[in-house]
Amino acid sequence: MNPVVVVTLEVNGTRQQVEVEPRTLLADVLREKFSAKGTHLGCEHGVCGACTVAAQAAGHRVETVESLAEPDGSLNELQGAFQKHHGLQCGFCTPGILMSLTALFRTTQHPSEDQIREFIQGHICRCTGYQQMIEAALEVSEHAGDVSEHAGSAR
Numbered sequence: 001m002n003p004v005v006v007v008t009l010e011v012n013g014t015r016q017q018v019e020v021e022p023r024t025l026l027a028d029v030l031r032e033k034f035s036a037k038g039t040h041l042g043c044e045h046g047v048c049g050a051c052t053v054a055a056q057a058a059g060h061r062v063e064t065v066e067s068l069a070e071p072d073g074s075l076n077e078l079q080g081a082f083q084k085h086h087g088l089q090c091g092f093c094t095p096g097i098l099m100s101l102t103a104l105f106r107t108t109q110h111p112s113e114d115q116i117r118e119f120i121q122g123h124i125c126r127c128t129g130y131q132q133m134i135e136a137a138l139e140v141s142e143h144a145g146d147v148s149e150h151a152g153s154a155r
């Protein structure tokens with residue numbers, strides 16, 4: 001029998017406890033134990049960016065794309081901008097890119113195009129739809145929207 005460890009973490013505002021094998025990937029825990037299916041696995045090595053979530057190890061706080069929508073299920077400002085600008089094609093990379101951009105907007109309310117491009121440069125979009133994503137993020141930046149206000153807030 002494989003050894004297990006008990007991990008306590010906060011997932012999208014809810015404190016959770018789970019038993020996992022020590023080698024288990026966080027993305028697998030989120031998908032399989034907490035039904036956070038928006039966290040995608042691409043290369044399975046943490047290189048392509050698809051599995052990106054916002055995590056703070058010290059507090060064991062993890063935020064997935066599921067945390068971004070408003071309480072009534074409507075899209076937040078950044079998600080709405082992606083929809084408006086057709087910032088996704090197949091959608092596989094979208095959750096990870098949304099989480100990276102959310103992190104950017106938390107520290108920089110009006111990021112420039114260069115800052116946006118630099119922040120998502122670690123993501124690989126198989127559909128190569130980067131330009132529309134940039135346009136969506138620039139719209140949010142220009143309108144001074146605060147996508148971090150709701151993202152990850154405890155419910």
Ligand code: FES
Nearest residue numbers: 089093125126127
């Ligand atoms: Fe298809 Fe990015 S939209 S991988």
